[in-house]
Amino acid sequence: MQFSLISALFWCKITIFAASTNYHSAVMERLYEFFNRKLQRVPLAFVRYKYDEIKWEGRAFALVGPRGVGKSTMLLQHIKMHLNPKDTLYVSADHLYFSENRLVDLADHFVKMGGKHLFIDEIHKYDGWSTELKQIYDSYEELQVAVSGSSILDIYKGMADMSRRLPMYTMQGLSFREYLALFHHITIPAYPLEEIIGQQVSIPGVEHPLPLFHDYLRNGYYPFARDAEYDMELLQVITQTMETDIPQYLKANASTGRKLKNLLMVVARSVPFKPVIQKLADVTGISRNDIPEYLTYMERAGMIAQLRDTTEGLRGLGKVEKMYLDNTNLIYALAPQLADIGNVRETFFMNQLRVRNEVLSSRISDFEINGKVFEIGGKKKGQKQISEAREGYVVKDDIETGYGNVIPLWTFGFNY
Numbered sequence: 001m002q003f004s005l006i007s008a009l010f011w012c013k014i015t016i017f018a019a020s021t022n023y024h025s026a027v028m029e030r031l032y033e034f035f036n037r038k039l040q041r042v043p044l045a046f047v048r049y050k051y052d053e054i055k056w057e058g059r060a061f062a063l064v065g066p067r068g069v070g071k072s073t074m075l076l077q078h079i080k081m082h083l084n085p086k087d088t089l090y091v092s093a094d095h096l097y098f099s100e101n102r103l104v105d106l107a108d109h110f111v112k113m114g115g116k117h118l119f120i121d122e123i124h125k126y127d128g129w130s131t132e133l134k135q136i137y138d139s140y141e142e143l144q145v146a147v148s149g150s151s152i153l154d155i156y157k158g159m160a161d162m163s164r165r166l167p168m169y170t171m172q173g174l175s176f177r178e179y180l181a182l183f184h185h186i187t188i189p190a191y192p193l194e195e196i197i198g199q200q201v202s203i204p205g206v207e208h209p210l211p212l213f214h215d216y217l218r219n220g221y222y223p224f225a226r227d228a229e230y231d232m233e234l235l236q237v238i239t240q241t242m243e244t245d246i247p248q249y250l251k252a253n254a255s256t257g258r259k260l261k262n263l264l265m266v267v268a269r270s271v272p273f274k275p276v277i278q279k280l281a282d283v284t285g286i287s288r289n290d291i292p293e294y295l296t297y298m299e300r301a302g303m304i305a306q307l308r309d310t311t312e313g314l315r316g317l318g319k320v321e322k323m324y325l326d327n328t329n330l331i332y333a334l335a336p337q338l339a340d341i342g343n344v345r346e347t348f349f350m351n352q353l354r355v356r357n358e359v360l361s362s363r364i365s366d367f368e369i370n371g372k373v374f375e376i377g378g379k380k381k382g383q384k385q386i387s388e389a390r391e392g393y394v395v396k397d398d399i400e401t402g403y404g405n406v407i408p409l410w411t412f413g414f415n416y
Contacts (some may be wrong), residue, residue: 065171066302093126124154153249176413179220268334321361
């Protein structure tokens with residue numbers, strides 16, 4: 001009798017193990033089907049500027065950036081170009097699988113199947129991701145783990161748990177140079193700032209760059225701008241960021257999301273301007289104590305940009321002197337009737353130059369970079385504002401070529 005009971009328990013365990021194995025195998029098949037469909041559709045003709053800056057061989061890394069800038073595509077491109085799909089898996093953390101299964105269990109099963117490279121997209125959509133990611137990192141030394149997320153806020157917060165285990169790369173939208181490559185198949189190398197101000201930028205085969213430049217300002221910053229419903233999709237990105245991402249990070253309710261969106265609209269109607277906290281509080285109904293913090297969250301989420309002075313001499317510690325929307329496409333999406341050309345020009349300059357340079361407020365001009373000052377304007381802009389500068393440049397819109405210290409605005413779109 002005892003032997004029969006032991007035998008029954010043994011076979012029961014075998015049956016449960018087999019069922020569990022079959023379940024995981026079936027689930028993995030579905031995940032691989034999802035992965036393979038994504039991999040087959042990913043294009044390879046154009047790769048973002050950030051690709052060459054990432055140490056792809058590292059044990060772990062994170063790729064973050066605002067919604068819609070092409071992070072998922074770049075991860076899949078790397079897999080398609082350099083990895084073996086047989087020991088690689090790409091999953092999205094919002095996949096239905098994770099409604100009933102843990103991330104750490106997926107990693108365990110994947111490693112036991114011989115997996116070597118695990119890519120997890122939209123990681124911020126998985127509750128407790130940083131704790132489990134740390135466990136995966138510490139438990140499976142042979143496994144490479146790469147994550148990406150659109151909610152930069154959640155990623156920053158979770159990174160504190162990962163200490164130095166997870167290098168983080170931040171990617172922004174298309175430069176004018178990348179727009180030409182992706183939308184018009186015009187391939188030009190990037191130029192460092194010194195070569196741009198040295199009048200070395202050119203677009204072989206393009207006699208008149210300004211029509212292309214003006215199209216980029218309206219419809220060229222996000223890779224999905226080629227979509228027929230781009231305007232609607234961009235508004236959805238804005239809404240999701242302001243009403244979901246930031247409130248979720250703050251653990252706030254829907255009313256906070258509406259206030260944040262209202263704050264963004266106030267900024268959109270006013271930029272460029274020096275923020276007066278009390279005025280912003282009065283208009284939006286947000287506590288004046290919360291305004292600076294909310295603006296920082298909006299900046300990190302890719303909705304606004306804050307131009308700081310040189311206070312303390314360290315990046316990010318200076319006082320905010322002027323505020324902009326993050327990029328020119330947002331200007332035309334949020335307040336097209338108020339798309340002041342001066343604002344558009346300054347927004348473009350700051351957006352394009354901040355990737356490779358520390359862009360600061362200038363005492364005598366619009367911007368300062370490494371001791372050089374830049375005054376932005378139209379083709380009639382004079383030299384008066386930079387007359388006191390040790391090294392000053394007039395950056396003019398609506399001109400095709402430069403001369404002396406007068407630089408065409410469009411050429412600064414080739415810095416990355």
